[in-house]
Amino acid sequence: MKQAEKLGSPRTPNEGAVRMQLARILASPSFSKSERLSGFLAFVVEQTLRGTGSRLKEAVLARELYNKDSDFDTAIDPVVRVDARRLRDKLREYYSDFADDPVLVAIPKGGYAPTFEWNPGAVGPVAVPVPSLPGTTSAPPPLYLRPRILAAVCAGLLGILGAALLVLRHDRAETASTAVPLTAYAGSEGPPSLSPDGQFVAFAWTGAGKSPASHIYIKEVHGEAVRQLTDGPASERDPSWSPDGSHVAFVRPGEGVFVISPLGGAGRKISGSGTHVGWASDSKSVLIRDLPPGLEKSAGPFGIYQISLDTLERRRITQPSRGIGDWVFSVSPDGQNLAFARYEVPGLGDVFVAPMSGGEPRRLTNWASNGIAVAWTPNGREIVYSVKEPQGGRLWRIAWNGASPGRGTPVAGQTGDAGYPSISRPGPNQPARLAYQVGYLDIGLRLVDLDVISGTVLTSVQPLADSTRLETAAGFSPDGAKVAFASNRGGAREIWVCNRDGSDLSQLTFLGASNILPGGWSPDRRMFLVEAAVNGKADIYVVPAAGGKLKRLTTDPYFHSAPSWSRDGKSIYFSSNRSASPDPEHPSQIWRMPAGGGDAVQITRTGGFFAQQSFDGKFLYCVDRPPGGISSGRTLLRIPVEGGAPVTVLEGVHLWSLTRKGIYFVTSDGGADTVNLYRMEAGKATTIGSLPFPISPIAGGMAVSEDGRWLITQQLNRNDTDLMLIENFN
Numbered sequence: 001m002k003q004a005e006k007l008g009s010p011r012t013p014n015e016g017a018v019r020m021q022l023a024r025i026l027a028s029p030s031f032s033k034s035e036r037l038s039g040f041l042a043f044v045v046e047q048t049l050r051g052t053g054s055r056l057k058e059a060v061l062a063r064e065l066y067n068k069d070s071d072f073d074t075a076i077d078p079v080v081r082v083d084a085r086r087l088r089d090k091l092r093e094y095y096s097d098f099a100d101d102p103v104l105v106a107i108p109k110g111g112y113a114p115t116f117e118w119n120p121g122a123v124g125p126v127a128v129p130v131p132s133l134p135g136t137t138s139a140p141p142p143l144y145l146r147p148r149i150l151a152a153v154c155a156g157l158l159g160i161l162g163a164a165l166l167v168l169r170h171d172r173a174e175t176a177s178t179a180v181p182l183t184a185y186a187g188s189e190g191p192p193s194l195s196p197d198g199q200f201v202a203f204a205w206t207g208a209g210k211s212p213a214s215h216i217y218i219k220e221v222h223g224e225a226v227r228q229l230t231d232g233p234a235s236e237r238d239p240s241w242s243p244d245g246s247h248v249a250f251v252r253p254g255e256g257v258f259v260i261s262p263l264g265g266a267g268r269k270i271s272g273s274g275t276h277v278g279w280a281s282d283s284k285s286v287l288i289r290d291l292p293p294g295l296e297k298s299a300g301p302f303g304i305y306q307i308s309l310d311t312l313e314r315r316r317i318t319q320p321s322r323g324i325g326d327w328v329f330s331v332s333p334d335g336q337n338l339a340f341a342r343y344e345v346p347g348l349g350d351v352f353v354a355p356m357s358g359g360e361p362r363r364l365t366n367w368a369s370n371g372i373a374v375a376w377t378p379n380g381r382e383i384v385y386s387v388k389e390p391q392g393g394r395l396w397r398i399a400w401n402g403a404s405p406g407r408g409t410p411v412a413g414q415t416g417d418a419g420y421p422s423i424s425r426p427g428p429n430q431p432a433r434l435a436y437q438v439g440y441l442d443i444g445l446r447l448v449d450l451d452v453i454s455g456t457v458l459t460s461v462q463p464l465a466d467s468t469r470l471e472t473a474a475g476f477s478p479d480g481a482k483v484a485f486a487s488n489r490g491g492a493r494e495i496w497v498c499n500r501d502g503s504d505l506s507q508l509t510f511l512g513a514s515n516i517l518p519g520g521w522s523p524d525r526r527m528f529l530v531e532a533a534v535n536g537k538a539d540i541y542v543v544p545a546a547g548g549k550l551k552r553l554t555t556d557p558y559f560h561s562a563p564s565w566s567r568d569g570k571s572i573y574f575s576s577n578r579s580a581s582p583d584p585e586h587p588s589q590i591w592r593m594p595a596g597g598g599d600a601v602q603i604t605r606t607g608g609f610f611a612q613q614s615f616d617g618k619f620l621y622c623v624d625r626p627p628g629g630i631s632s633g634r635t636l637l638r639i640p641v642e643g644g645a646p647v648t649v650l651e652g653v654h655l656w657s658l659t660r661k662g663i664y665f666v667t668s669d670g671g672a673d674t675v676n677l678y679r680m681e682a683g684k685a686t687t688i689g690s691l692p693f694p695i696s697p698i699a700g701g702m703a704v705s706e707d708g709r710w711l712i713t714q715q716l717n718r719n720d721t722d723l724m725l726i727e728n729f730n
Contacts (some may be wrong), residue, residue: 003120013103013581015049018116023102028094037087040065044114045105050391053113055510059549061112064512071496084112088249114351161547178413182435182723183219187681190437191373191420192723193241193248194221195262198424198433202239202248202262203723213590215249218262221433221725238276242411243333244283245427252276256286259309264281270307271314276328280356281335283310292319301325303338306356318354318361320344322577323624328373331356333380333425336399337400341363341372344577345559345588346626347515348538351385353400358530364398366405366536368559369514375421378432378645380400384411386419386436390512393419395436398437404538419439423729434729443696445471445485447500450532450675450688450704451709458675458689464712465502474712476500477521483712484508484518484528500710508547519563521545522595528573540574542595553597561588561626566617570595572609573603573620589637603643609634612658615639621649621658636663650678650685655701661708664688666695 013021022045025031031038043065047053061080062068074080088107104119135629151292174472183189187206194201198219207228207333216230216239230236230250236258238251247259250267257274260267274288285308288377289567301326304318318326323344338356343349348368354361364383371388376567377397384397395418411421416438424433429568445464465471467489474485492512509516511532519529530541530550538559543550554560558578565572572595590608591641593600603611603620611622620641623634626672636653637646649663650656656665660680672690681685696716697701704711 013116014116017103018045018049018105018447019100021105021116023657024101025091025105027093028098030090030093034090037083037090040087041091041105041114044107044112047491048116050395050491055490055507056112056257057510058112060510060512063510074702089112089505097459103189117545120155177726177728179415179436179724179726182725183222184722188719188721188722189215189217189302190409190721191238192422192435192437193239194422194424194433194435196243196245196425198426201422201723202241202263204235204237204239204250216248216260217352218248227264229260230267240278240286241283242279242283246283249277249279249286251275255423257286257307270309270312273304274305278329278331280511281331281333287317287329287331287338288327289325292316300325304329304338317356318360326352328420330374330376330383332400333378334378339374339376339383339400341374343372345538345561348533348559348561350405351383351398352534353383364394364400364402365407367407367514368533368536368538371419373420375423375434377423378425382408384423384434386421386423386513388419390494390514390663391488392417394423394513394710395419395421395434401512406479411726414724416724418724431728431730434726436724436726437721438724440718440720440722441470441698442468442719443470443472443699443714444717445483445712446473446693446715447483448675448691448711450709456689457689459692461692464500465496465505466499468698471496472696472714473701474714475516475518475520475703476705476710476712477525478706479525480525480707480710484520486516486518495528506547508545509543510552511541511550517561520565522570523567527595529565531561531563540572542572551597553593564610564612565595565664566592567613567615568617573613574600575609575611575626576600590620602648604639605643606646608637608639608646613641614638614658615660623653623656627654636665655695655713657702657704657711659706659708664702664704664708664711666702668694677708 025489026038044056044496047056058074061071062074066079079624099121099374102119104117106115132392136590158643179557189203189205192201192203200218201221202216202218205217212319213235215236217226218229230277232252235250236250240249248262249259254268257271257277259267259269271288274290277285285304287304289302292390301320301323303316304326306315326348327341336356337509338354340361341349342352347370349370349372350363350367351365352361352372353364367387369388371386371393374383374385376383383400384395386395387490395411395412395414396408408641418436418438420437422435426432444466447462447464448458449460456667469489471487474483479501479585480498483500484495486493487496488506493516495508495518497508513534514531517531519531521528525547528543528545532541538562539552539554540552540563541552559577560574560576563572563574571592573592576591577588588609589602590603590611592603607624608622609626611620613620618641620639624638625634634653635648636650638649639646653665656663664678666678667674667676673695674690675688677688678686693715696714700714702713
């Protein structure tokens with residue numbers, strides 16, 4: 001197939017036929033014995049099917065397929081070229097044995113993107129339909145393979161294509177379970193909680209958008225009747241079905257944690273606080289995510305506590321010493337172990353396991369990403385978890401007692417942007433059901449001219465480089481002419497750059513990181529800073545602003561984020577949790593290192609995040625802690641550039657940006673988001689105007705050009721969720 005031709009045209013195979021052929025190839029004797037070449041082929045086919053085959057360059061494959069560092073020199077180590085040549089030879093061998101296969105897959109010389117075409121020598125092509133998600137007309141996103149775990153590539157892909165493999169083997173016919181819609185209502189549903197027998201699902205729902213408040217509903221899995229279980233005056237969320245099926249626990253934000261019979265009635269309050277809830281295996285106690293005593297109004301770190309239903313006595317199970325802390329959790333069926341998500345830095349989390357009796361948690365995964373949620377398999381041998389990969393949310397499964405952090409294998413049959421798994425607990429030798437939440441999220445950039453105001457409203461608002469995917473974390477170049485932002489429009493989340501009018505759009509990075517954020521241009525606009533999480537580790541990178549090889553600047557085992565340049569371009573400021581004596585109330589401190597990397601010097605001692613140097617070079621401005629926690633408002637501080645006692649500039653700051661005019665920041669009265677300007681010389685703030693749209697509550701940020709003319713922020717275009725179901729989950 002020529003690359004310009006569209007899959008599924010009369011002359012070319014459709015996506016389903018290509019996937020069927022890939023399954024045939026990977027199951028063949030020659031390929032099944034070569035995990036390395038199978039992983040190579042599966043990776044390049046998947047990238048091409050999702051429309052990102054143009055990014056398949058030698059350096060990208062070396063990094064993403066063979067786990068090479070960003071400074072890997074392809075001229076010295078030709079591993080990619082050698083394996084590509086071996087793969088071409090092996091494909092020729094395959095087709096000499098299976099000349100009647102309907103689809104031809106080839107890797108043309110001089111490139112790495114495969115081509116697909118019908119085999120003119122076959123009896124005739126067989127079109128394989130690809131099911132669409134509810135409410136869409138496109139095929140579900142294909143599995144994104146984590147090629148660094150080559151031993152798991154075949155297992156994960158072949159699980160999803162189980163039916164195709166069995167056609168090839170000719171020995172038996174069997175259909176693999178594929179996710180089907182469980183709910184598809186207007187508004188947002190989820191996360192789900194299946195009853196132990198798998199016959200019902202409890203979930204939070206906004207009720208077709210009639211109200212912004214969500215309540216708990218119960219639906220029969222194989223029926224359409226939906227019953228509202230709770231009707232509190234405010235939102236209710238995060239339902240959790242007890243293992244004995246007698247109660248449903250849920251959270252009422254601002255009020256606490258409650259339990260209620262699934263038949264209805266009055267709920268019982270068991271805690272006046274808590275932001276997530278689950279059950280012990282004996283159904284006699286609940287677990288909640290909460291702040292430790294004395295830190296109730298701080299940003300963390302959150303721990304996990306067990307509360308007896310009889311006495312309401314509280315017992316601590318986990319309590320991290322730093323960071324945001326612990327979040328979504330699940331108790332093993334035998335009641336001995338707890339799996340949970342831990343975030344040392346906002347957005348950079350992994351799955352951990354700890355004994356229910358107490359003890360040091362053990363890190364199970366190595367993603368350093370977000371969207372972590374967990375559920376145990378009924379036999380207690382594995383943990384199914386969700387994670388935000390570069391291409392979106394996916395479900396994985398991993399043995400709970402692994403010797404070292406890993407990732408496991410993708411869950412077979414899933415579709416969509418998957419998260420928040422829930423698994424039923426059937427009787428012995430009975431198949432389980434797996435439910436999960438699938439999201440449809442679209443966030444777009446908005447460029448605002450701060451000089452155009454009608455009354456009190458900023459009226460000059462234009463979309464910038466909009467797509468149907470996620471555009472976040474935008475910032476201006478020093479002259480305000482260019483904008484950099486993070487986007488997953490090309491598949492993986494990467495850094496993109498365009499002119500202020502949206503023209504000359506180009507992709508700057510090709511890291512394939514689980515999380516990535518722009519750090520901005522150097523004062524001379526020649527270099528660009530990047531924060532990226534690769535292989536479970538968040539580090540600071542620098543790359544030529546015109547594109548090229550990235551250089552990693554931080555190498556110690558801690559997390560590093562929010563980098564920025566000094567005004568002379570000789571130093572880089574960043575936030576880190578590398579303190580040897582972590583302070584739970586101040587998980588992040590400001591550090592400074594040379595622009596080329598090297599030893600760093602600690603600047604703050606009482607907390608600091610996202611430092612910006614004043615234009616005269618004398619001070620640093622930063623907030624006291626990372627975003628997240630109970631309160632979004634933080635304290636904006638001014639600190640001497642060499643360190644010293646901080647001075648409070650503003651309280652309750654959420655979004656802010658330092659310019660030559662002063663500090664722009666956003667306030668909200670529950671309705672409109674208002675832009676304000678704090679002028680240092682006057683020591684007070686004035687209102688600029690209100691935005692005609694709310695800033696996105698998800699991944700919302702704000703930046704203002706140095707001259708104070710332009711503001712860029714994010715608007716939520718779409719945020720819907722539905723529930724999906726996989727039958728016969730093993």
